[in-house]
Amino acid sequence: MKAFNVFIVILALVCLHATGTKLVSTTKEEYLKELNELRRDVAKKYRIPNMYKLFWNDTLAEEGLLAKYNGLWETRRQTYRDSDTLEEVRDLDSDLAEDNRTALVEEYNEKKEMHELEVLTPGQQEIGCIEWYKAPYFTYCFLEPDGTGNSWNTSQGEPGSACAQGFVNDDGLCSPVIEPTPTAHPTGTKFLRTTKKEYIKDLNKLRRDAAKKYKIPNMYELFWDNALAEASLLSNFSGIWKTKRRIWQDSDPFKEVRNLDSDLAMENRATLINAFVGGGFMSEAEVLIPGQQRIGCIPWDKKFDYNGFSVFYFTYCFLEPEGTGNSWNMTQGEPGSVCASGFENNDGLCSPARPTTPSPEPTTPKPKIPQPKIVGPKPTAPPKASRFESDSDSKPAQDSDLPTDGASCGQIGMTLILVFSMIF
Ligand SMILES: *[C@@H]1O[C@H](CO)[C@@H](O)[C@H](O)[C@H]1NC(C)=O
Ligand SMILES: *[C@@H]1O[C@H](CO)[C@@H](O)[C@H](O)[C@H]1NC(C)=O
Ligand SMILES: *[C@@H]1O[C@H](CO)[C@@H](O)[C@H](O)[C@H]1NC(C)=O
Ligand SMILES: *[C@@H]1O[C@H](CO)[C@@H](O)[C@H](O)[C@H]1NC(C)=O
Ligand SMILES: *[C@@H]1O[C@H](CO)[C@@H](O)[C@H](O)[C@H]1NC(C)=O
Secondary structure: OHHHHHHHHHHHHHOOOOOOOOHHHOOHHHHHHHHHHHHHHHHHHOOOOOOEOOEEOHHHHHHHHOOOOOOEOOOEEEEEEOOOOOOOOOOHHHHOOHHHHHHHHHHHOOOOOOHHHHHHOOOOOEEEEEEEEEOOEEEEEEEEOOOOOHHHOOOOOOOOOOOOOOEEEEOOEEEEOOOOOOOOOOOOOHHHHOOHHHHHHHHHHHHHHHHHHOOOOOOEOOEEOHHHHHHHHOOOOOOEOOOEEEEEEOOOOOOOOOOHHHHOOHHHHHHHHHHHHHHOOOHHHHHHOOOOOEEEEEEEEEEEEEOOEEEEEEEEEEEEOOOOOHHHOOOOOOOOOOOOOOEEEEOOEEEEOOOOOOOOOOOOOOOOOOOOOOOOOOOOOOOOOOOOHHHHHOEOOOOOOOOOOOOOHHHHHHHHHHHHHHHO
16 A cells, blocks of 8 residues: 555656646636645645645636736736646756746746746736637636746745735645635626536526527527537537537627527528528527537637627537527427427426436445546547638637647546556
């Protein structure tokens, strides 16, 4: 068992540079948690006394999307993260040697990307990131308030022993005495400002309300799908208009483009279904396509020109399994009354049926095997499709180069932990 522990320690040190999970494959909460674990480990290994706990800041994420660089290099820094495969650009042992700290701060002041060091800058307290593809990176973040790297100019000491007033030592990290309240849930550019869970809940409420108002009997509950979010990030158009659609959402200010009362009137359904053919973007009607079951979104800044006016969207999503609007071809009826087999009426939406008999409890105690965290599938081959012509005015201007395949440090680590825990 001792050998196992030593092995884990070695593994932890090897992985100090990275988190195993990409933002697009996880939740903000999990992502932040991993970052703080990384910061704590680094504070302990290099005896950094002034490493602060990071908190999520939606405003920073939104300003990343809108390319607003307020205070950059003064009170803010930027970084690209989550390379696939994992890249190690810096050598922490050398960078963080006390003799080299002056040189390190000077390098920070050259206003360039310090790669893995950026999220480890001790003085940072807030972070906001968005999914952004710039090969080989998948994530773009702003961090505040240390724009200059000055917080590295501190002699080594007990982790958490040099915290500013109002902060306490929280197992090696400086944490605020009263933790900031979680950000509220305002409307407008919603995906960026909320959690995936809340976002899906809002969308399903919208679908349920529409099903009830327009007597749609075959409206399915939507579920979040990390693989679809990643496909939208990589512009993987495989299956588009056949088993997949893409949409823009969350206009700010909110702008009503479709007239649902008229669109969904039975005498207009044939026209509506026709308008969905070939991938015309149907605005608010898209997320209400009854047959859709899965959705994955990323932050995206897009101006869409309609006849005579423009709308600014902030979210880009892929939906499956419907590539058309054919599920609108359905007579009106009790919401949730026309669900495919394996689905049941869940207050007006078709939801996967719950097993009717509770599964029997296993009589033998389960062996304690650490569960590897599930991460989204990695891209395996270059997507052939490039961004569509009409996307040329949209941001982020994503890089079209492709990451090579490879397991991340975290994934290898998890696998090894699993293997070793079974041996010992
Ligand atoms: C988030 O960051 C912005 C921009 O720096 C700042 O104005 C705001 O106070 C921060 N919000 C919180 C809750 O700290
Ligand atoms: C300091 O940096 C130099 C150049 O990067 C490196 O050669 C040296 O090993 C570093 N010092 C320590 C103590 O790691
Ligand atoms: C580090 O801090 C000391 C004083 O605390 C200062 O004299 C020195 O210039 C700082 N070094 C750098 C590289 O900022
Ligand atoms: C609706 O479905 C019927 C048969 O199920 C088909 O004949 C008809 O063409 C469909 N209408 C549209 C507009 O797709
Ligand atoms: C694109 O998506 C399809 C499934 O939708 C998947 O089979 C394929 O591997 C993906 N391609 C890339 C490059 O990720």
